[in-house]
Amino acid sequence: MPQMTADSKPVAKPGVPLFFQRRFWPMWTALSFGTFADNILRQALLIGIPAGVIAVPFFEDADNSIPYIGALLPIAILVFSSISGQLADKYETSMMFRRTKFMEIILMSVAATAFAFGYGLLAIFMLFAMGAQSAFFSPVRVAAMPKYLEADELVRGNGLCNAGLFTFILLGYVVGGLLIVIDNGGVWVGAALVAAAVVGWLAALQTPYAAANDPTLRIDFNGVAQTVSMFRRVFSARGVPAPLIGVGAFYFLSTAMTVAVPLYGRDSLHADPMVWTALNGLFAVGAGIGAIGAASLSKGRSGLGFSAVAIFLAGLMSFLVYGLTPLAAGTPDAPLGLGDLFASAAGLALVVSFVATAALSGVYIAPLQAAMQRRAPAPIRARILAAGIFTNAAFAIPGSLSILAITTADADPALVLIGVGTAMLLIAGVMAFRRRTLPDGLYDEGLAAARASE
Helix, strand or coil: CCCCCCCCCCCCCCCHHHHHHHHHHHHHHHHHHHHHHHHHHHHHHHHHCCCCCCEEEEEEEHHHHHHHHHHHHHHHHHHHHHHHHHHHHHHHHHHHHHHHHHHHHHHHHHHHHHHHHHCCCHHHHHHHHHHHHHHHHHHHHHHHHHHHCCHHHHHHHHHHHHHHHHHHHHHHHHHHHHCCCCCCCCHHHHHHHHHHHHHHHHHCCCCCCCCCCCCCCCCCHHHHHHHHHHHHHHHCCCCCCCHHHHHHHHHHHHHHHHHHHHHHHHHHEEECCCHHHHHHHHHHHHHHHHHHHCCCCCCCCCHHHHHHHHHHHHHHHHHHHHHHHHHHCCCCCCCCCCCHHHHCCCHHHHHHHHHHHHHHHHHHHHHHHHHHHHHHHHHHHHHHHHHHHHHHHHHHHHHHHHHHHCCCCCCCCCHHHHHHHHHHHHHHHEEEEHHHHHCCCCCCCHHHHHCCCC
């Protein structure tokens, strides 16, 4: 097997679309099917609990467990990110892909057993365990992209990865939400979890060799010290902190939205569980459309201007969804069905606005991810990007727990749309201010070098 330095890349095949090249599709497939499995598991819990299919101990009101369950994945990522970034820098990339995806098969087999035999508490714990697995897989994947792709391919690569991510989030929502409420649903959920994990592992076997960033790195298991060190590296890397925080803000808002949607569907729209599942699916559809749009941005452009415009428009769309909610809603005595949602003008307008909000969010995030990958110095890239994953988790946890303000106060879950829209407009304002006051292309030497080589 040919040896590579940390900065060398697998050879691109002229005339072959990036998506179909071996330097991209195995990584994309491993990411997508891992996302599929995570969201089958998560959605089976988030739908199964309000629907009364899964019993949750220790909670007098099962609804109050939902924000905590939504926070389990990011909590696990937070705990393990400081170690995972070191491992991703120290060891060869394709080996790390294979090992992390094989561990997923083991964990999903345990989760399948929990669902098949009705062990609700074990199923909840396995969601935390899958968060830990994601903590080790994610730095490998995001740090691999600058090894496999050129600097001016990163916006496109991130757009395609995000499109897969959101598409398989959607599929996970649909499969997990629908299977858990049918007869023997736990068995079917378990079978889907194991199948998805196996496909991801088979794809990981095809990932190209890419040398370690720092094979002499000595692993430090002191999580607190390494977390501090990790963020020192972030703030010493020019141009990294701003997009890192911008991506974290996306995870706060998207987590709050997806955790709130079942409650919004039940209490604001007065809809049945099929509509709850469909709304989460529509959010993923929209985000996937936006990610594909980001992937089509012109080669050689940072796309950061598109990010600012997109998040501004997404904020306006969120307010529109709030305004349309009472017009499209059913009643407690006559819940809104899926057919009813699409049969009325108000329902269709709500669906279009909901999808548009998510699509614009998908356009917002890809250029920020690419900026982090371009700007992170190669020898410490995985640790810097692990800090980004840590930040995403740190933002997602309060995003999930913020829904407690709704559940404990017995407030209208549609208020989440007002909060999310306001935050999006604030983000757009900050980005517009930075774009006006800082030089264009600031700290994008990697992108400038790619342009100069053309």
